Amino acid sequence: MKSKLQKLKGTCVGIAGCGGLGSNCAMALARAGVGRLVIADFDVVSAANLDRQYYFLDQVGQKKVQALGDNLRRVNPDIAVEAHDLRLGPDEVRRIFKDCQVIVEAFDRADMKLMIIETASEHFPDKFIVAGSGLAGYGNNNDLRTRRLGSLFICGDETSEVTEDLPPLAPRVAAVAALQANQVLEIVMDDLEPANGEDVWDE
Amino acid sequence: MKIILNNSEVSMAGESFSVRELLALMNFTFPMIVVKINGRLVRKEDYERVFVGDGDNVEAIHLISGG
Numbered sequence: 118m119k120s121k122l123q124k125l126k127g128t129c130v131g132i133a134g135c136g137g138l139g140s141n142c143a144m145a146l147a148r149a150g151v152g153r154l155v156i157a158d159f160d161v162v163s164a165a166n167l168d169r170q171y172y173f174l175d176q177v178g179q180k181k182v183q184a185l186g187d188n189l190r191r192v193n194p195d196i197a198v199e200a201h202d203l204r205l206g207p208d209e210v211r212r213i214f215k216d217c218q219v220i221v222e223a224f225d226r227a228d229m230k231l232m233i234i235e236t237a238s239e240h241f242p243d244k245f246i247v248a249g250s251g252l253a254g255y256g257n258n259n260d261l262r263t264r265r266l267g268s269l270f271i272c273g274d275e276t277s278e279v280t281e282d283l284p285p286l287a288p289r290v291a292a293v294a295a296l297q298a299n300q301v302l303e304i305v306m307d308d309l310e311p312a313n314g315e316d317v318w319d320e
Numbered sequence: 321m322k323i324i325l326n327n328s329e330v331s332m333a334g335e336s337f338s339v340r341e342l343l344a345l346m347n348f349t350f351p352m353i354v355v356k357i358n359g360r361l362v363r364k365e366d367y368e369r370v371f372v373g374d375g376d377n378v379e380a381i382h383l384i385s386g387g
Binding site for chain 1 (some may be wrong): 351352353354359361381382384385386
């Protein structure tokens with residue numbers, strides 16, 4: 118176990134989005150001892166974010182990547198955090214996450230989730246993607262799960278969409294973020310291999 | 321034809337379907353879906369021109385907003 122934990126120190130994980138999933142997942146990875154995180158988000162911390170995202174009242178108004186970097190270092194001063202204050206598209210994904218072994222998809226919008234999955238399938242066939250899908254509301258613990266499609270893992274219930282009537286609430290958001298972080302640990306500590314033939318369909 | 325959809329065998333009347341047709345038949349209703357056929361990702365823009373036939377292994381998972 119000790120040597121497996123040691124692997125985390127030499128691991129670089131990308132976090133695409135620093136909202137509910139990204140901030141909580143990054144914090145879990147920092148506590149577990151991941152050596153390097155590449156975090157990206159364009160947003161600033163708002164008071165409304167504090168119901169589920171890993172920020173504090175005195176950070177409202179700060180850039181999320183700045184605030185999250187500070188919080189991660191307060192927990193684990195040895196962690197290297199590379200912060201990118203930008204809006205991610207395919208080009209940015211390819212550029213900033215190229216040295217990461219695993220990328221955590223932590224976007225809000227479903228079209229952005231698909232964007233990073235398609236980009237990674239095409240350009241990063243050797244990297245694992247750990248995505249979140251379906252985390253709104255409360256209860257239904259046992260609906261949360263992880264499914265693997267080759268080098269892609271998807272965590273969540275795959276059905277509960279965030280709406281006005283079904284907001285994202287802290288426990289379920291953090292639960293899915295923890296599933297993602299737990300999957301990252303398994304990938305790194307057990308040396309999982311992406312399955313062969315994981316490229317994009319191209320007739 | 322018979323396909324494997326998310327690890328279950330499914331029998332369908334017909335020889336082949338586009339990914340778009342298959343998703344509609346199988347009630348994948350959310351706008352964003354990850355689709356892999358025999359382990360290869362099908363881009364959303366290719367749903368009309370990529371076809372599923374007998375024996376194919378199809379994996380499809382909804383991507384749901386919220387993060």
